[in-house]
Amino acid sequence: MLNSTEPCYPALSPEVIRRYQSISSDQRYGHFVRIPQRIYRCLEYFKVTANRASVIDRLHSYYLFIGVVDDLIDSTEIEAGRAILSQLATPSSNEAGTMDPAGVVTCVLNLHLTGDVRLRVLTKFEKLYDAVVGERSAGSLAEFIAHRKTVGRLTAELSYLLLVPLMDREREDLDLFLQDVGEVGCLIDSIIDLRGDQRMRLVNFNPSFHNRMRIMVHAVSGGIKLSVRHPRLLLLFLEAVADNLRDRFRSAPAAANALSITQAESEARVGAANPLSAGAWTKL
Secondary structure: OOOOOOOOOOOHHHHHHHHHHHOOOOOOHHHHHHHHHHHHHHHHHOOOOOHHHHHHHHHHHHHHHHHHHHHHHHHHHHHHHHHHHHHHHHOOOOOOOOOHHHHHOOOOOOOOOOOHHHHHHHHHHHHHHHHHHHHHHHOOHHHHHHEEEEEEHHHHHHHHHHHHOOOOOOOOOHHHHHHHHHHHHHHHHHHHHHHHHOOOOOOOOOOOHHHHHHHHHHHHHHHHHHHHHHHHHHHHHHHHHHHHHHHHHHHHHHHHHHOOOOOOHHHHHHOOOOOOOHHHHHHO
């Protein structure tokens, strides 16, 4: 996706570019880096005019960031996410603060946070982080589902905000559509990941078959509503689900045998980060 000749990243060092390309090729993040192409097809469906290469490039950096940070939080501790957000809140530089995957993807995403969109995106990231923390501490299935829906909607809304500078005007209908899709997608992810999350002690309730079916009901209900409203996108929705399932099975061995960052590196990152507060965001 990124190469040394792309004008969007003229000042990045060859090493940062090489590391970014390597992370992008990691099979653990395969379904993340294929999301931008599907979102562009949604833009076409909504008749939104935007440069395809710019859209995919920007969303690639965003969804790769989401995948890497999610992996980092799962394999270390939730506070690692706060440290990453603190780094993201720092105005961009041409070099990654660290050469671990999280540092590299944060550096690249930061290059896209310019102008008026920067504060909007950073504020929304703070809300997303709070929702993830709430999800991890959820003591009941109902609470967990509510947080998962919020995480999905905020993740999708962030992708919309990143696209705003590339469009001729804002589109509330597109924003709400992406949020609805994000909500359903996040629930489907939960069904796929729930047993693994239990083994890693990332959930505080019993992910029984009955509970999985309750999540399935919410996901299917939301999916049906989307398909009825947008029947021409049904195949795209099914393609996304199939891609997610296929990629999770394909990447399972790699995920089991490798961590993107060591515990020591995570502790160093957390310890170096300043506390993140609402006041900190507004001073950017």
